[in-house]
Amino acid sequence: xxxxxxxAHGHHPAQQHHFATMEQQFSAxxxxxxxxxxxxxxxxxxLFVGYGIMHNRHPEAxxxxxxxxxxxxxxxxxxxxxxSSFTMVVAVWASQTNRKKLLIWGLIATxxxxxxxxxxxxxxxxxxxxxxxxxxxxxxxxGPQVEGEFMFFSFYFMMTGLHGFHxxxxxxxxxxxLIRAMRNEFSDQYYAPVDLAGLYWHLxxxxxxxxxxxxxxxx
Amino acid sequence: xxxxADSHAGHDVHGGPKLYGAILAGLLFLTIVTVGAAYVxxxxxxxxxxxxxxIATIKGSLVCLYFxxxxxxxxxxxxxxxSSLVFLAFFxxxxxxxxESRDVLRPANWTGQAPTPIPSQVxxxxxxxGQPPKPxxxxxxxxxxxxxxxxxx
Amino acid sequence: xxxxxxxxxxxxxxxxxxxxxxxxxxxxxNWLVTYDHKRIGLMYLWSVLLMFLVGGLxxxxxxxxxxxxGEDLMNAETYxxxxxxxxxxxxxxxxxxxxxxxxxxxxxxxxxxxxxxxFPKLNLASYYIYVVGAIMxxxxxxxxxxxxxxxxxxxxSTSTAGAVTLMTLSxxxxxxxxxxxxxxxxxxxxxxxxxxxSWYNLPLFVWGTYATSVIQVMATPVLGITTVLLVMxxxxxxxxxxxxxxxxxxxxxxxxxxxxxxxxxxxxxxxMAIISELIPTFSKKTIFGYRGIAFSSIAIALVSFLVxxxxxxxxxxxxxxxxxFSFLTFLVAIPSGIKVFNWTATMYRGSISLKTPMLYAMxxxxxxxxxxxxxxxxxxxxxxxxxxxxxxxxxHFHYVMMGGTVIAFIGGLFYWWPKMVGRMYSEKxxxxxxxxxxxxxxxxxxxxxxxxxxxxxxxxxxYLDQFQPLHQFSTVGAEILGAGxxxxxxxxxASLRKKPDAIANPWGGSTLxxxxxxxxxxxxxxxxxxxxxxxxDYRHAKVEG
Numbered sequence: 001x002x003x004x005x006x007x008a009h010g011h012h013p014a015q016q017h018h019f020a021t022m023e024q025q026f027s028a029x030x031x032x033x034x035x036x037x038x039x040x041x042x043x044x045x046x047l048f049v050g051y052g053i054m055h056n057r058h059p060e061a062x063x064x065x066x067x068x069x070x071x072x073x074x075x076x077x078x079x080x081x082x083x084s085s086f087t088m089v090v091a092v093w094a095s096q097t098n099r100k101k102l103l104i105w106g107l108i109a110t111x112x113x114x115x116x117x118x119x120x121x122x123x124x125x126x127x128x129x130x131x132x133x134x135x136x137x138x139x140x141x142x143g144p145q146v147e148g149e150f151m152f153f154s155f156y157f158m159m160t161g162l163h164g165f166h167x168x169x170x171x172x173x174x175x176x177x178l179i180r181a182m183r184n185e186f187s188d189q190y191y192a193p194v195d196l197a198g199l200y201w202h203l204x205x206x207x208x209x210x211x212x213x214x215x216x217x218x219x
Numbered sequence: 220x221x222x223x224a225d226s227h228a229g230h231d232v233h234g235g236p237k238l239y240g241a242i243l244a245g246l247l248f249l250t251i252v253t254v255g256a257a258y259v260x261x262x263x264x265x266x267x268x269x270x271x272x273x274i275a276t277i278k279g280s281l282v283c284l285y286f287x288x289x290x291x292x293x294x295x296x297x298x299x300x301x302s303s304l305v306f307l308a309f310f311x312x313x314x315x316x317x318x319e320s321r322d323v324l325r326p327a328n329w330t331g332q333a334p335t336p337i338p339s340q341v342x343x344x345x346x347x348x349g350q351p352p353k354p355x356x357x358x359x360x361x362x363x364x365x366x367x368x369x370x371x372x
Numbered sequence: 373x374x375x376x377x378x379x380x381x382x383x384x385x386x387x388x389x390x391x392x393x394x395x396x397x398x399x400x401x402n403w404l405v406t407y408d409h410k411r412i413g414l415m416y417l418w419s420v421l422l423m424f425l426v427g428g429l430x431x432x433x434x435x436x437x438x439x440x441x442g443e444d445l446m447n448a449e450t451y452x453x454x455x456x457x458x459x460x461x462x463x464x465x466x467x468x469x470x471x472x473x474x475x476x477x478x479x480x481x482x483x484x485x486x487x488x489x490x491f492p493k494l495n496l497a498s499y500y501i502y503v504v505g506a507i508m509x510x511x512x513x514x515x516x517x518x519x520x521x522x523x524x525x526x527x528x529s530t531s532t533a534g535a536v537t538l539m540t541l542s543x544x545x546x547x548x549x550x551x552x553x554x555x556x557x558x559x560x561x562x563x564x565x566x567x568x569x570s571w572y573n574l575p576l577f578v579w580g581t582y583a584t585s586v587i588q589v590m591a592t593p594v595l596g597i598t599t600v601l602l603v604m605x606x607x608x609x610x611x612x613x614x615x616x617x618x619x620x621x622x623x624x625x626x627x628x629x630x631x632x633x634x635x636x637x638x639x640x641x642x643x644m645a646i647i648s649e650l651i652p653t654f655s656k657k658t659i660f661g662y663r664g665i666a667f668s669s670i671a672i673a674l675v676s677f678l679v680x681x682x683x684x685x686x687x688x689x690x691x692x693x694x695x696x697f698s699f700l701t702f703l704v705a706i707p708s709g710i711k712v713f714n715w716t717a718t719m720y721r722g723s724i725s726l727k728t729p730m731l732y733a734m735x736x737x738x739x740x741x742x743x744x745x746x747x748x749x750x751x752x753x754x755x756x757x758x759x760x761x762x763x764x765x766x767x768h769f770h771y772v773m774m775g776g777t778v779i780a781f782i783g784g785l786f787y788w789w790p791k792m793v794g795r796m797y798s799e800k801x802x803x804x805x806x807x808x809x810x811x812x813x814x815x816x817x818x819x820x821x822x823x824x825x826x827x828x829x830x831x832x833x834x835y836l837d838q839f840q841p842l843h844q845f846s847t848v849g850a851e852i853l854g855a856g857x858x859x860x861x862x863x864x865x866a867s868l869r870k871k872p873d874a875i876a877n878p879w880g881g882s883t884l885x886x887x888x889x890x891x892x893x894x895x896x897x898x899x900x901x902x903x904x905x906x907x908x909d910y911r912h913a914k915v916e917g
Contacts, residue, residue, distance in 0.1 A: 018488040024564075027563050028562070029491075031562055032494075032555055034296040035589050036555060039555075039590075039592070042306065043596055045593075045597075046310075046593070046597030047601075054612060059264065063264070075254055078250050079247060082246045082247060086240070086242075089234070136334060136605075138608065139334075147618075148618040150611065151612070151617070151618055151619070154604075198287075202283075202286045203287075209275050209278045210272075212253075213253055214271075217271055218264075218268075306591075313626075313693070314623070317690050318620070321688070321690035326616055329616055330616065332617075334609040334617060
């Protein structure tokens with residue numbers, strides 16, 4: 001890993017002084033990104049553990065709570081995110097193979113999907129707010145309900161809220177990558193930022209893959 | 220799948236739109252399966268959850284292996300990713316062992332209701348959140364708290 | 373030393389002195405925006421030392437209040453705030469970043485023969501995140517204080533008044549600083565080793581830091597989500613930790629200790645890593661059991677994730693859980709024992725020179741062993757029921773944290789000081805500080821073992837009359853300890869007034885950082901270092917000076 005191979009083609013402008021080669025720089029960046037993703041998994045993991053234990057303790061309440069969610073909305077958002085992952089990975093491939101137009105369109109499609117996701121989420125949230133299905137002390141739903149049902153909504157909002165926050169951050173990062181792509185900064189020699197942003201975006205999708213059945217399909 | 224022969228940086232390009240499209244089709248199919256399974260009663264809610272989680276894990280593995288390139292990537296990155304899952308597994312397993320092996324004791328001021336909207340903390344004593352407010356002496360602590368009597372066995 | 377060849381210019385002695393990292397680009401602005409790991413390390417060093425002094429001041433206040441029973445210096449509420457601040461500042465602002473972020477930042481890339489850490493910008497960001505976290509923590513003192521103890525146990529922390537929310541958010545922010553440091557070091561160790569430096573040629577300090585970084589990356593996020601949940605509980609009453617709403621306060625302790633037990637290994641592993649450097653250098657002998665020490669670091673890191681609930685034997689968790697965790701806790705003793713035996717075996721028949729760092733290293737050996745062995749009492753279910761939440765626990769973890777990590781930290785500081793600033797300090801001052809610290813430390817904490825086993829509970833501002841002699845002994849010890857620390861800092865600061873006089877390798881060390889000039893140039897080495905022999909090979913060593 002730590003050879004002193006000098007780049008046969010001279011230094012790429014994006015190469016930092018403390019790396020001997022672009023490849024070394026790329027491996028370091030990629031390992032760093034995976035470590036960051038590991039921390040993200042453990043961050044969400046804490047919420048999953050809390051959800052699991054509270055679900056275990058109040059099974060009826062969680063089943064009753066999830067009936068207030070709209071499965072079609074959740075399913076649409078799942079499809080939208082899966083599709084955005086596809087456009088993202090195509091964008092990465094396009095940057096690796098010097099397809100500049102495809103890269104730009106892939107990124108635009110990904111950001112658009114993220115936008116659709118947030119809009120759907122907005123409608124879901126406003127529906128919950130209208131019904132008073134809010135976390136903790138703001139819970140004011142007056143209809144028929146099971147003991148401890150408010151706990152489901154505490155978790156619903158914390159988990160989808162943290163996830164939605166990550167979607168927003170992802171949109172900002174991807175927009176920045178898009179601007180750099182339009183400035184022609186990426187090529188088969190240097191595509192690490194696209195690749196790393198892609199990894200982050202797939203993680204956001206990965207977490208939703210688990211959130212969807214846990215929140216929308218409890219039965 | 221077309222590879223550019225002049226990939227100077229030495230990173231092999233893997234996959235391609237066709238392969239990724241196939242993976243996407245698989246993921247969408249599994250989404251339909253998991254939604255469909257939620258409408259079927261398998262006899263117990265545990266089985267339903269296990270089925271849903273298994274499908275989610277298959278989907279997640281497809282995303283990791285192909286979309287996140289772990290299948291072709293350096294082993295160390297996969298090790299980092301998997302170890303985060305291993306530590307998470309330790310966390311959830313040992314917590315569940317504890318929660319499952321002790322009695323759930325409900326405190327006397329248990330209401331089962333959402334907390335009533337009360338202004339935030341004002342004093343050093345746990346404020347009465349139950350309904351009606353403040354029905355209990357202030358040393359009324361949840362029985363699961365460390366200072367209360369341990370459960371009898 | 374013949375182990376290492378450097379291509380390019382010759383770096384020994386006066387042959388060619390290049391402008392060091394301290395001389396190039398002077399001026400405060402250049403420091404504040406630097407990406408140089410050595411400068412960031414120094415900025416961290418001054419910051420953690422400042423926090424150490426603040427936390428130490430609170431410790432002395434605590435000891436002063438305990439001079440006599442009853443309320444004299446402060447009332448119960450103030451006392452609660454003072455010991456909370458002592459704990460929270462020492463844990464989150466001092467010990468966790470102390471060794472990795474200051475000494476580690478400075479030394480690690482040098483040891484690897486690298487020009488910098490893998491992500492220099494992230495390194496600087498981590499420092500500023502630390503500063504923001506520190507400011508938030510200090511603000512929470514001003515805005516009402518915190519009286520929960522550094523552990524923030526629910527339901528007290530969700531119902532007490534004061535700036536608990538701000539303090540918890542500060543812990544959240546500090547967690548990110550810690551994560552970024554760990555992430556940076558792992559990527560650096562994997563990708564930036566000098567040519568010829570295989571994993572088994574890594575200095576043991578690097579192995580220890582690597583194990584620490586693994587914990588920082590894998591455990592700290594859980595602390596992050598725990599603090600978020602606690603804030604949610606305080607602000608929204610989401611119910612997860614509130615038994616009245618169907619939640620579980622014991623679950624908070626699970627969440628908290630899932631991070632905070634590994635975190636105590638974030639604190640001790642770097643201390644062990646320093647000792648693994650000091651002992652071979654000052655015994656002039658190859659380390660005994662290199663792989664044993666290296667792998668025991670990794671083993672400690674892994675096992676640390678499986679023992680957290682031994683902090684909770686009296687919390688109301690199930691007896692089954694108690695038994696599992698008590699059993700798993702004993703596993704930690706194995707790798708710790710391996711280390712202590714290997715260090716002792718390294719010293720056996722070595723030519724030991726009692727320089728200041730070695731005095732600290734020998735203090736460490738004794739104090740850490742006492743700290744480790746008393747941990748076994750606490751890991752045993754039956755004795756823990758008696759000792760839990762007494763001064764025995766306080767003495768135990770101070771023996772490990774202060775007698776272990778802090779003493780190793782000071783020893784490491786004396787060891788690498790000539791490399792950092794290019795000046796030798798007064799050996800007399802250093803030795804005096806080591807002796808004062810050793811005496812003061814034992815005088816402070818040995819009586820606490822006795823008090824604890826007789827039932828003196830921790831975190832009380834008052835006590836029964838029968839404990840007064842021991843408490844007073846302890847307070848006097850704390851003053852001596854404080855004086856020792858002061859002498860150490862004054863000795864180091866006094867050296868700054870001298871002209872630079874440190875040669876490249878004043879101790880005859882065998883790792884790569886001693887090949888760089890003292891203090892090093894901005895990019896660490898003139899030319900690219902190539903490692904040809906394993907570390908701790910003293911066969912070719914010649915002691916200079």
